[in-house]
Amino acid sequence: MPASGLSSWRNTLKSAMDPSKARVMIGKVIKRFTDTQGTIDPAQNKQWLAAHARSLDEWLAKLDGGLQAEMKEFMVHLKHHANNVLTSIPYDLGGGGGVPLLYALTRILKPDNVVETGVASGFSSATFLAAMEKNGSGHLYSSDFPYFRIPDPEKYIGVVVEPQLKGRWSLYVKGDSANLPAIVSAAKGPIDLFHYDSDKSYDGRLQAMDIVAPALAYEAIVIMDDIQDNAFFHDLVAQKDIKNWSVFSYEGKYIGVIGDIG
Numbered sequence: 001m002p003a004s005g006l007s008s009w010r011n012t013l014k015s016a017m018d019p020s021k022a023r024v025m026i027g028k029v030i031k032r033f034t035d036t037q038g039t040i041d042p043a044q045n046k047q048w049l050a051a052h053a054r055s056l057d058e059w060l061a062k063l064d065g066g067l068q069a070e071m072k073e074f075m076v077h078l079k080h081h082a083n084n085v086l087t088s089i090p091y092d093l094g095g096g097g098g099v100p101l102l103y104a105l106t107r108i109l110k111p112d113n114v115v116e117t118g119v120a121s122g123f124s125s126a127t128f129l130a131a132m133e134k135n136g137s138g139h140l141y142s143s144d145f146p147y148f149r150i151p152d153p154e155k156y157i158g159v160v161v162e163p164q165l166k167g168r169w170s171l172y173v174k175g176d177s178a179n180l181p182a183i184v185s186a187a188k189g190p191i192d193l194f195h196y197d198s199d200k201s202y203d204g205r206l207q208a209m210d211i212v213a214p215a216l217a218y219e220a221i222v223i224m225d226d227i228q229d230n231a232f233f234h235d236l237v238a239q240k241d242i243k244n245w246s247v248f249s250y251e252g253k254y255i256g257v258i259g260d261i262g
């Protein structure tokens with residue numbers, strides 16, 4: 001259940017009184033009016049995505065049988081655990097996109113450094129961390145910004161992540177524009193996997209890629225969620241002349257991947 005109209009306004013105003021949050025909030029409002037769709041319009045973008053997409057479920061079905069079984073077991077566990085945690089929280093925290101892809105790639109690639117934007121209740125964070133635990137290696141750096149429509153939003157960021165997995169986790173909550181430079185400085189080595197699932201605007205994606213790109217490992221994988229929202233992914237692969245990219249259709253939306261994933 002979302003926060004009611006009046007309390008949502010009250011919480012938003014409370015967040016706006018905090019200068020560090022106000023900067024990010026004002027930026028979001030400005031983007032709503034100034035954000036670009038990119039070089040093609042939304043209908044053309046959807047056509048382009050549909051023409052290039054393959055089904056994520058089919059890609060997952062080709063994985064090694066042992067990994068598929070492990071992944072399914074993890075998914076059942078995550079769903080059960082998340083249900084238990086989230087039923088006691090009276091807000092819809094959203095999230096959870098493309099989790100099987102994140103689990104499989106983390107187990108296959110065994111990345112040392114993973115960076116993600118967009119945590120919410122923490123489905124993707126819990127997934128990366130569980131796969132890293134199985135690998136016995138890796139560190140996750142997560143960037144988020146508290147939902148400002150609910151009271152005490154910080155306490156809900158990553159609630160789904162189990163305490164025993166937090167040793168490999170660094171969580172930053174000041175918004176991508178402040179978090180990502182801090183994460184790039186803090187990371188102990190190049191970023192092997194970057195998952196973008198926060199500010200879905202064109203400018204938000206562009207700013208994040210500009211900060212993270214110089215810190216990516218040579219063979220890094222970049223995963224971008226909800227690429228149907230605007231033509232950023234389309235423009236990125238065209239303008240940077242990137243050859244190795246994929247588009248997956250999954251649960252009615254599209255996920256873009258850059259890098260060699262087979």
Ligand SMILES: C[S@@+](CC[C@H](N)C(=O)[O-])C[C@H]1O[C@@H](n2cnc3c(N)ncnc32)[C@H](O)[C@@H]1O
Pocket residue numbers: 024094095096097117118119120121122123124125143144145146147174175176177197198199200204
């Ligand atoms: C779709 S949810 C993330 C879902 C998460 N990856 C999962 O699998 O559960 C998007 C998150 O991005 C956060 N967000 C939005 N704009 C942001 C920004 N500018 N910087 C950092 N986080 C932001 C939202 O507050 C929200 O928590």
